[in-house]
Amino acid sequence: xxxxxxxxxxxxxxxxxxxxxxxxxxxxxxxxxxxxxxxxxxxxxxxxxxxxxxxxxxxxxxxxxxxxxxxxxxxxxxxxxxxxxxxxxxxxxxxxxxxxxxxxxxxxxxxxxxxxxxxxxxxxxxxxxxxxxxxxxxxxxxxxxxxxxxxxxxxxxxxxxxxxxxxxxxxxxxxxxxxxxxxxxxxxxxxxxxxxxxxxxxxxxxxxxxxxxxxxxxxxxxxxxxxxxxxxxxxxxxxxxxxxxxxxxxxxxxxxxxxxxxxxxxxxxxxxxxxxxxxxxxxxxxxxxxxxxxxxxxxxxxxxxxxxxxxxxxxxxxxxxxxxxxxxxxxxxxxxxxxxxxxxxxxxxxxxxxxxxxxxxxxxxxxxxxxxxxxxxxxxxxxxxxxxxxxxxxxxxxxxxxxxxxxxxxxxxxxxxxxxxxxxxxxxxxxxxxxxxxxxxxxxxxxxxxxxxxxxxxxxxxxxxxxxxxxxxxxxxxxxxxxxxxxxxxxxxxxxxxxxxxxxxxxxxxxxxxxxxxxxxxxxxxxxxxxxxxxxxxxxxxxxxxxxxxxxxxxxxxxxxxxxxxxxxxxxxxxxxxxxxxxxxxxxxxxxxxxxxxxxxxxxxxxxxxxxxxxxxxxxxxxxxxxxxxxxxxxxxxxxxxxxxxxxxxxxxxxxxxxxxxxxxxxxxxxxxxxxxxx
Numbered sequence: 001x002x003x004x005x006x007x008x009x010x011x012x013x014x015x016x017x018x019x020x021x022x023x024x025x026x027x028x029x030x031x032x033x034x035x036x037x038x039x040x041x042x043x044x045x046x047x048x049x050x051x052x053x054x055x056x057x058x059x060x061x062x063x064x065x066x067x068x069x070x071x072x073x074x075x076x077x078x079x080x081x082x083x084x085x086x087x088x089x090x091x092x093x094x095x096x097x098x099x100x101x102x103x104x105x106x107x108x109x110x111x112x113x114x115x116x117x118x119x120x121x122x123x124x125x126x127x128x129x130x131x132x133x134x135x136x137x138x139x140x141x142x143x144x145x146x147x148x149x150x151x152x153x154x155x156x157x158x159x160x161x162x163x164x165x166x167x168x169x170x171x172x173x174x175x176x177x178x179x180x181x182x183x184x185x186x187x188x189x190x191x192x193x194x195x196x197x198x199x200x201x202x203x204x205x206x207x208x209x210x211x212x213x214x215x216x217x218x219x220x221x222x223x224x225x226x227x228x229x230x231x232x233x234x235x236x237x238x239x240x241x242x243x244x245x246x247x248x249x250x251x252x253x254x255x256x257x258x259x260x261x262x263x264x265x266x267x268x269x270x271x272x273x274x275x276x277x278x279x280x281x282x283x284x285x286x287x288x289x290x291x292x293x294x295x296x297x298x299x300x301x302x303x304x305x306x307x308x309x310x311x312x313x314x315x316x317x318x319x320x321x322x323x324x325x326x327x328x329x330x331x332x333x334x335x336x337x338x339x340x341x342x343x344x345x346x347x348x349x350x351x352x353x354x355x356x357x358x359x360x361x362x363x364x365x366x367x368x369x370x371x372x373x374x375x376x377x378x379x380x381x382x383x384x385x386x387x388x389x390x391x392x393x394x395x396x397x398x399x400x401x402x403x404x405x406x407x408x409x410x411x412x413x414x415x416x417x418x419x420x421x422x423x424x425x426x427x428x429x430x431x432x433x434x435x436x437x438x439x440x441x442x443x444x445x446x447x448x449x450x451x452x453x454x455x456x457x458x459x460x461x462x463x464x465x466x467x468x469x470x471x472x473x474x475x476x477x478x479x480x481x482x483x484x485x486x487x488x489x490x491x492x493x494x495x496x497x498x499x500x501x502x503x504x505x506x507x508x509x510x511x512x513x514x515x516x517x518x519x520x521x522x523x524x525x526x527x528x529x530x531x532x533x534x535x536x537x538x539x540x541x542x543x544x545x546x547x548x549x550x551x552x553x554x555x556x557x558x559x560x561x562x563x564x565x566x567x568x569x570x571x572x573x574x575x576x577x578x579x580x581x582x583x584x585x586x587x588x589x590x591x592x593x594x595x596x597x598x599x600x601x602x603x604x605x606x607x608x609x610x611x612x613x614x615x616x617x618x619x620x621x622x623x624x625x626x627x628x629x630x631x632x633x634x635x636x637x638x639x640x641x642x643x644x645x646x647x648x649x650x651x652x653x654x655x656x657x658x659x660x661x662x663x664x665x666x667x668x669x670x671x672x673x674x675x676x677x678x679x
Contacts, residue, residue: 067110067117071111071117073107074104074108075124077107078104078124078125078127078128079128080100081097081104081128081132084096084097084100085097085128085132085133085135085136092149093133093153101129104125105129108125108164109167112164112167118170118171119171119174122171122174123174130157130182131181134185137150138185150186151189151190154182154183157182161175161178161179165179172209173206173209173210173213176202176205176209177202177203177215177219179202180198180201180216181199183195183202184199184222184223187199199219199223200223200224203216203217204216211242212242212243213246214238214239214240214241214242214243214246214249215246217236217242218235218236218239218249220232220235221233221234221235221239221252225256229263229265230267230268230312231308232256233267233268233312234311234315236249236256237249237253237312237315237319240253240315240319240322241315241318241322250319253271253275254275257271257272257276258272266286266290266309267312269286269289269290270283270286270287270290270313270332270335271312271316274316274320274332275316275319278327280331283331287331290339291335291338291339294306294309294310294342294343295342297309298343298346303436303439306343306439307439307441307442310339310439310442310446311445311446313332313335314336314446317332317333320332340443340462343439343443344443344465347436347465348465350435350436351436440465440466440492441495444495445495459515460515463507463514463515464515466513467512467513500513547668548639548640549573549574549638550574550576550577550624550638550639551568551574551575551577551639551640551664552623552624552639552640552642553578553582553620553642553661554582554620554641554642554643555586557642557644557661558578558598558602559594559595559598560644561644561661562594562598562601564661564662565601565642568642568664569612571668571672574611575610575612577614577615577623577627577639578602578612578613578614578623579619579620579623580614580615580616580617580618581619582620583602583614586598586602602614615627620641621641624641624656625656628655628656638655639655639656639657640656640657640659641656641658642659643659643660645658645660647660647663
C-alpha cells in the first residue's frame with residue numbers, strides 16, 4: 001500500500017522570490033485541490049477495492065499533482081537562477097548556471113504539454129534562463145574572444161527555443177519572439193548584419209502566428225528605429241493599436257519623436273506636434289508641408305514613401321482617438337482625406353499613361369513604318385519615365401523576383417528587338433502595377449481603420465478605380481502589413497474584404513464593386529422605417545380585431561372573479577352581457593355572501609349607462625350566439641365568453657371566442673397601453 005504522506009505537499013516549504021509569487025499563488029491553490037481529491041480517493045480505493053471510475057479519479061489526481069510539483073520545482077530553479085545571475089562572480093556566466101538551466105529545460109519538456117501553464121512558464125523561464133544571462137553579458141566590456149563565445153552561447157539558446165517551437169505548436173509565436181530577441185542581441189553585441197535580418201524574419205513570423213499581440217510589432221520598431229525612424233513609428237503605432245496592445249509602445253513613439261525632433265521629416269513633425277503640444281494654426285502649416293512632400297514623392301513615383309507616410313498618419317489618427325485627443329483626430333482625418341483625393345487622381349493618371357503606352361506599342365507592332373510612332377513612344381517614355389521605388393532594407397520581402405531566362409530569346413534580330421521592347425514594357429507595366437497597388441493598400445487600410453463615416457466623400461472615386469483595375473476578392477493574402485515589399489498587393493484581398501463587409505461602408509460587391517451613395521442609404525433607411533410602421537399598424541389592427549365588443553361571464557366568474565369583472569366594466573369600449581339564466585341561478589342562491597355581493601353589483605350598474613345588460617337567454621353560450629345574430633356579419637371577434645378554465649392561445653379570429661377571464665383582462669390592458677385603444 002502506498003503511504004498517503006508520499007502524495008502530500010506543504011506550500012510553506014517553498015521559499016520563492018517576488019518574480020514567482022503571482023504564478024505560485026495560483027499554483028498552490030491548484031495543488032491543494034489536487035491533494036484534497038487524492039486524499040479523498042485513496043482511502044476509498046484501498047477499503048472498497050478499485051473500480052474504473054475510482055481509478056480514473058486517482059490517476060487524474062496523481063498526474064495533476066505530479067505536474068504541479070514539476071511546476072513548483074521549475075519556479076524554484078528559476079529563482080535560484082536569478083540569485084546566481086545577480087551574484088558578484090567575475091565570469092560572464094556563473095559556473096552553476098549551466099547545470100541549473102539543463103534541469104529547467106528538462107522539466108519544461110514535460111510541463112509545456114499542458115496548455116494552461118505552458119505560456120506562463122515559458123515567459124518565466126525566458127526571463128531567468130535567457131534574458132537575465134544576456135543582460136549580464138551586455139553589461140560587461142567584451143573582448144573579441146568573449147564576443148565569439150557569446151555568439152556561440154546565443155546560438156545554443158536559439159536551438160533550445162527552436163526545439164520548443166517545433167515540439168509545442170501552441171508556443172510557436174512566443175518562441176519566435178524570443179528567438180528574434182536573441183538574434184537582435186547578437187546583432188547588438190557582434191554588429192553582424194545577418195543577425196539583424198534574422199531578427200526581422202523571426203519577429204514577422206511571430207506576428208503572423210499571433211496577430212492580436214502587439215509585442216512583436218514593438219520589437220520590430222526597436223530593431224529599425226536607428227536606420228528608419230518613420231518605419232519604426234509605423235511598427236510602434238501598430239503595436240499600440242493591436243487587439244492586445246503592448247503597454248510600452250506609445251512611450252516608444254514619444255521617445256522616438258523627441259529623438260527625431262531636429263530632423264526635417266514632415267511626417268515625424270506632424271506626429272510630434274499632435275502627440276506633444278497641438279496648436280491648430282501650426283498644424284495647418286505642417287500639413288501644407290506634408291502635402292507638398294507627398295506630391296513630390298508622387299511625381300517621382302516613390303510609392304513606398306507615400307504609402308508609409310499615409311499609414312503612419314492613419315495610425316496616428318486612431319491612436320489619437322484611443323488617447324482621447326478628438327481635435328487631433330479630426331485634424332489628421334481631414335489631412336488624410338484631402339491628400340487621398342490627390343492620390344486617387346494620380347493613380348488614374350498613371351493608369352492612363354500606361355494604357356497609352358500599351359496602345360502605341362500595339363500600333364507599332366502592327367505598322368510597317370513605325371518611325372513616327374517610335375518618336376512618339378520615345379517622347380512618352382522620356383516624359384513619364386519613372387524611377388523604381390527604392391525598397392527600404394528594413395522591410396523584408398518573402399518572395400524574390402522571377403528572373404527572365406535569356407536562353408529563350410529568339411536568334412532573329414527583329415524578333416529579339418521586339419521581345420526586348422515587350423519585356424521592357426512588361427517590366428514598366430509591372431512596376432506601375434506594383435506602385436498603384438502599394439498605394440491602394442494604404443488607402444484601404446485607412447478606410448478600414450479610421451472612423452467609417454468620414455471616408456464616404458472619397459469612397460466613390462476609390463470604388464471606380466478598383467473596378468478599373470479589375471481586382472477580385474480572391475487571392476493570396478498575408479497576415480502582416482508587407483509595406484514596400486515586392487508583393488504589397490498580397491494584402492489587397494484582406495483589406496478589400498474588410499472594406500466591403502464593414503456595416504458602415506457604402507460599398508457592395510458582386511462581380512464588381514458597387515457604390516451606394518448617401519441618398520440611396522437614406523432611401524433604404526426610409527423604406528425600412530416604412531416597413532416597421534406598416535408592421536406596427538398591422539399588429540395594431542390584428543390586436544384591435546381580436547378584442548370583442550361584448551363579454552359574457554359564466555356564473556363562477558361572477559362569484560370568484562368579481563373584482564376582475566369590475567375592472568373590465570370600467571373599460572370604455574366593452575359591454576358586459578349576463579345571460580338571464582345565470583342571473584336567475586344567482587338569485588336562487590341568495591343565502592351565500594358572495595352571491596349577494598355579485599347581485600348587488602349587477603343591480604347597481606344595470607340601470608346606469610347600458611354597459612351592463614341582462615340578455616334573455618338560459619346560458620352564456622346561447623347569449624353569445626344571440627348577440628352575434630343581432631349584429632351584422634363580421635370577421636372580427638364580437639363576443640368573448642369569460643371562464644375560469646385555462647384556454648390555450650387560439651390565433652383564429654372568429655365572432656365568438658372563449659377565454660380565461662384573467663388572461664383576457666391582462667391582454668386588454670397591454671393592448672390599451674401599447675396602442676391607446678381607449679383614447
